[in-house]
Amino acid sequence: MKKMKLFATLAVTAAMVLSLAACGGGSSAAPAASDSGSTGGGAAAGGEKITLIMSQRDEFLSSLEAGAKKAAGELGVNLVTQDANQDESKQIQYVQAAAADGQKAIIVNPINPSACQSIIDAAGDMKVVFVNRVPDDTSILNENAVYVGSDEHTSGKFQGDFLAKYFNDKGQKDIKYILLRGIEGQTSTTLRSESVLQALADNGINATETYAKSCLYDRTEALNQMGNILADASKEFDCIICNNDSMALGAIEACTQAGKTIDFPIVGIDATADGRQAIKDGTLAMSVFQDPNGQGGGAVAAALNLINGDALNANTNFEVDETGFILWVPFEEVTPDNVADYDNR
Amino acid sequence: MKSKAEKSQFSKLISDNGIWVVLVVLIIAITIVNRNFFTPNNAVALLTGEAVKGVMTFGVTLAILSKGIDLSTGSVAALSAICSAALCQASTSKLWAGLPTMPAIVGILGGICIGLIVGFANGWMVAYLRLHPFIATLGTQLICRALCKLITPGPVSKLTPGFRFLGNGKVGPFHMIVIVMIIMFIILAFMLKMTRFGKSVYAVGGNDQAARVAGINVEHTLVKVYMWCSFCAALGGVLLAGRSDSADPANTGLNYELDAIAAATVGGTSQTGGICRPSGVIAGILIMGVINNGMVMMGVNDQMTFIVKGLIIIGSVAFDMRKNAVKK
Numbered sequence: 001m002k003k004m005k006l007f008a009t010l011a012v013t014a015a016m017v018l019s020l021a022a023c024g025g026g027s028s029a030a031p032a033a034s035d036s037g038s039t040g041g042g043a044a045a046g047g048e049k050i051t052l053i054m055s056q057r058d059e060f061l062s063s064l065e066a067g068a069k070k071a072a073g074e075l076g077v078n079l080v081t082q083d084a085n086q087d088e089s090k091q092i093q094y095v096q097a098a099a100a101d102g103q104k105a106i107i108v109n110p111i112n113p114s115a116c117q118s119i120i121d122a123a124g125d126m127k128v129v130f131v132n133r134v135p136d137d138t139s140i141l142n143e144n145a146v147y148v149g150s151d152e153h154t155s156g157k158f159q160g161d162f163l164a165k166y167f168n169d170k171g172q173k174d175i176k177y178i179l180l181r182g183i184e185g186q187t188s189t190t191l192r193s194e195s196v197l198q199a200l201a202d203n204g205i206n207a208t209e210t211y212a213k214s215c216l217y218d219r220t221e222a223l224n225q226m227g228n229i230l231a232d233a234s235k236e237f238d239c240i241i242c243n244n245d246s247m248a249l250g251a252i253e254a255c256t257q258a259g260k261t262i263d264f265p266i267v268g269i270d271a272t273a274d275g276r277q278a279i280k281d282g283t284l285a286m287s288v289f290q291d292p293n294g295q296g297g298g299a300v301a302a303a304l305n306l307i308n309g310d311a312l313n314a315n316t317n318f319e320v321d322e323t324g325f326i327l328w329v330p331f332e333e334v335t336p337d338n339v340a341d342y343d344n345r
Numbered sequence: 346m347k348s349k350a351e352k353s354q355f356s357k358l359i360s361d362n363g364i365w366v367v368l369v370v371l372i373i374a375i376t377i378v379n380r381n382f383f384t385p386n387n388a389v390a391l392l393t394g395e396a397v398k399g400v401m402t403f404g405v406t407l408a409i410l411s412k413g414i415d416l417s418t419g420s421v422a423a424l425s426a427i428c429s430a431a432l433c434q435a436s437t438s439k440l441w442a443g444l445p446t447m448p449a450i451v452g453i454l455g456g457i458c459i460g461l462i463v464g465f466a467n468g469w470m471v472a473y474l475r476l477h478p479f480i481a482t483l484g485t486q487l488i489c490r491a492l493c494k495l496i497t498p499g500p501v502s503k504l505t506p507g508f509r510f511l512g513n514g515k516v517g518p519f520h521m522i523v524i525v526m527i528i529m530f531i532i533l534a535f536m537l538k539m540t541r542f543g544k545s546v547y548a549v550g551g552n553d554q555a556a557r558v559a560g561i562n563v564e565h566t567l568v569k570v571y572m573w574c575s576f577c578a579a580l581g582g583v584l585l586a587g588r589s590d591s592a593d594p595a596n597t598g599l600n601y602e603l604d605a606i607a608a609a610t611v612g613g614t615s616q617t618g619g620i621c622r623p624s625g626v627i628a629g630i631l632i633m634g635v636i637n638n639g640m641v642m643m644g645v646n647d648q649m650t651f652i653v654k655g656l657i658i659i660g661s662v663a664f665d666m667r668k669n670a671v672k673k
Contacts, residue, residue: 058595062498184647214647218596219500220589224394228641231387232379235644246500246593253589257513258390273438274502274591 047076048105050303051098053091054083055111055133058217059246060270060292064132067296068107075304075315088112095122105303107131113187120145127306131299133187134326141325146312148299148327150290152191158288158333159192159267160199163239166265166285167205175205175238178229179212180222180251182243189214192243192269210237215247222250223257230258240266245275245287252283271334271342279339287334289342294318294329302327360668364613364628364661371632375639382642389520395634396526397422397581397588399627401605402612403533404577406626409609410537411570412550412618413471413478418578418605420489421463422598425582427493427501429456429508430592436503440496449507453583460579461572463489468568478571486602493594502591512587522584529577534623536573546570551619607654608633611661620669632657 052068054061065081072079084091088111098106105127110116116135120128128145134152141147167175182189193212200207211229215222222242229235242248248268255262265285268275278284294317301315312320318327334342359366376383401418408415431440433452447455463485470481514521537543545566548556553563581601586592612629614621633654640650 056595057494057498059499059593062494066498211641211644212647213641216596216599218599219591219593220585220597223589224637225641227390227394228387228638231384231390231638232381232642233386234379234381246591246596249591250589257393258386272499274500277436277503 047078048304048307049078049080049101049103050105050107050300051094051101051103052079052081052107052131052299053094053098053109054081055091055109056086057083059272060290061109061132063292064109064296067293068131068300069296070293071297071300075300077300077304079300084111086111088115092118092122095119095126099124099126104307105129107299107303109133110135116140127303129299129303129306132295136187138323138326141323143325144306146302146306146325146327148302148318148329149295150329150331152188153195155269155288155290155331156192156195156197157199158331159241159269159286160196161203162267162286162333162335163196163241163265164200164203164205167238168203172238173204173206174208175200176208176210176236178210178226178235178237178240180226180240180242180247181212181214182217182247184214189243196241210235215250217244217246219246219250219253222247223254224250226251226254227258230254230260237264239264242266242268244268245270245272245278245284248284248287249274249278252278271339276334276339276342279334279336282336285335289332289334289345291329291332291345293345298327298329362624362628363664363668364611364625364632367657367661368628368632368635371635371639375635375642379642379644382639387638387642391634391638392523392526393520393588394638395630396520396522397584398601398604398608398633399526399630400529400584401578401581401601402608402626402630403529404574404581405602405605406533406609406612406614406621406623407537407546407570408478408574409606409614409616410550410618410621411546411567412553413567413570414482414606414616415467415571415574415578416479416482416602417463417467417485417489418574418581419598419601419603420486420493421460421575421578422582422585422601423493423592423594424463424489425456425459425579426586426592426597427496427582427594428459429453429583430501430504430586431497433505433508434501434503435505440501446505449505449510452508453511456583456586457576457579460575460577460582463579464572464575465568467575468571471571472564472567482571490594493597497594500591500593501586504586504590509587509590512584513590522588525580525584529580530623530627533626537621537623542566542569547619547621549618604633607658611658613661613665615665615669616662617669629661 069079082094091111095106106123107129108119109132110130113133114136117140130147132149134147134149181193213225215225240251245268248266251266262283267286268284269288271287271289275284275287298316298318302312305312305314312327318329320327405415405418429452432447432455433449467482467485470476471478510521511525512522545561548561549563549566557563585597608629609626611632613625636653
């Protein structure tokens with residue numbers, strides 16, 4: 001038994017040492033908070049070191065991270081990324097670690113858009129670039145703290161305008177809809193849902209909710225919940241509005257499995273690879289493209305521009321808003337007509 | 346006198362099967378609100394929707410019975426789903442580009458093998474390192490989820506029809522995914538009631554020292570328990586991927602371990618170990634399904650689902666504890 005214990009202790013110790021050694025290469029640069037560190041590819045060792053703090057790594061944000069790393073390689077920036085895993089205190093901790101490391105700028109994908117001031121406070125003398133999620137209070141932005149990303153108020157607007165045109169062309173003013181919502185409490189869920197309904201109303205469509213359900217941005221959850229909804233014949237609807245493509249694909253799958261012909265529009269957001277395929281197949285009516293490479297690359301360029309004192313949009317194709325502290329990366333509508341253009345973006 | 350004996354027998358039957366009474370009451374109540382609830386169509390929606398969690402519940406039931414817990418099942422399901430799906434991708438844009446599309450059986454067995462490996466690790470840590478199962482499986486939960494995200498940033502989709510058959514296919518009017526759940530239930534019930542291994546799990550969960558004295562190899566039993574648990578989780582992952590034609594590193598199986606633990610607990614599996622009735626477990630799964638589906642049918646606010654679930658979990662455990670305390 002004693003031998004067994006000794007062996008077990010040794011085995012565990014060895015595993016710990018090995019796993020630390022495996023991480024060692026990338027994370028030795030980030031002090032105090034090095035558990036999930038990784039450095040941008042191809043950067044010269046002497047380049048400006050900038051930390052990108054992710055709120056989490058879902059599909060879209062992973063593409064954003066890849067876009068940022070690619071741009072960092074091109075601009076000669078030594079980009080280190082950290083994943084705060086939806087934990088606000090961890091996010092602040094990473095900001096402080098970067099400040100202690102003497103970095104000049106930091107890129108943050110904020111977990112909570114209403115608590116961005118605390119990130120600016122923690123950053124001290126560092127320049128701050130918020131990416132992907134716009135701070136609730138944009139008045140906190142200034143020459144040392146900027147935002148790069150898209151305006152979530154417009155993503156749902158594209159869906160609403162599309163649906164309004166569809167139903168206006170049919171001469172139908174009163175519609176019933178099913179809304180599959182993302183994770184409750186997240187800004188994207190709230191804004192996407194609000195803006196699609198607002199756009200319908202603005203275009204003179206009287207939309208009534210048959211049922212709204214949170215499906216956590218998840219395909220399987222949407223498949224299950226939509227299956228439950230379809231089993232109830234009393235729930236009538238003219239369209240299915242989804243806060244993202246994954247849920248739209250789940251809804252499509254549920255219709256297929258329930259033997260329901262998709263002769264009504266299903267709309268999504270993100271224009272993921274699977275979503276674009278569904279648009280080509282004619283099952284998904286439209287989606288809205290959010291540009292991950294544009295946001296990630298734009299954020300790195302903006303950080304470098306802040307450090308060097310250049311114009312915010314130098315080295316990018318994007319426009320700065322009238323305050324000068326926001327770099328807009330626009331949403332784009334994706335329909336069967338232009339879906340092929342997005343295959344390599 | 347006779348009628349009194351009959352009455353007490355009846356009340357024993359009710360108290361032993363209280364969970365089934367709750368289920369029937371729920372079904373009647375929801376049907377009164379919305380008659381579309383009690384239809385064959387909805388039964389299919391409910392059963393196909395709950396089958397994956399059902400299979401995973403059959404796994405974690407054994408862990409709880411052995412006075413343990415398994416928090417890794419959701420992540421194991423995701424890892425199994427991603428690896429098996431990647432082996433059986435039909436589309437041109439594959440995750441593993443160089444790899445030819447494998448026959449369905451390779452993907453399914455591949456996913457299940459991953460489950461068995463993780464299960465062995467869990468069991469070994471619990472049995473031989475004497476780690477608390479909560480901690481050991483929390484560790485593997487984090488590791489498996491991270492592996493998923495390392496393997497692929499986005500969903501693995503467009504899978505072969507052969508691979509999807511288990512999750513999405515039909516045999517006559519019956520859905521394969523429901524058939525798989527029923528088969529897994531029969532295996533669980535047979536294992537618990539008829540085999541030496543099943544009796545050993547009851548004994549280990551009830552009192553491991555007494556089990557050891559009685560000549561049961563506690564360590565081997567525990568390793569097998571956690572391997573079964575992860576096997577069920579991995580099979581659940583294969584079903585999930587097949588059902589939704591996609592496996593997502595961030596979302597697939599997320600928090601399923603908690604739903605599985607809740608269903609097993611509502612079904613009367615005691616956290617103090619050694620107490621479990623297979624028929625109760627199936628009722629627990631159905632209750633969770635009826636709540637999920639019924640709340641949609643009644644059109645009530647989304648968050649009510651969680652409130653009702655929470656109340657039922659608390660209530661059923663309180664009821665069981667009283668019942669078991671009286672027995673002792």
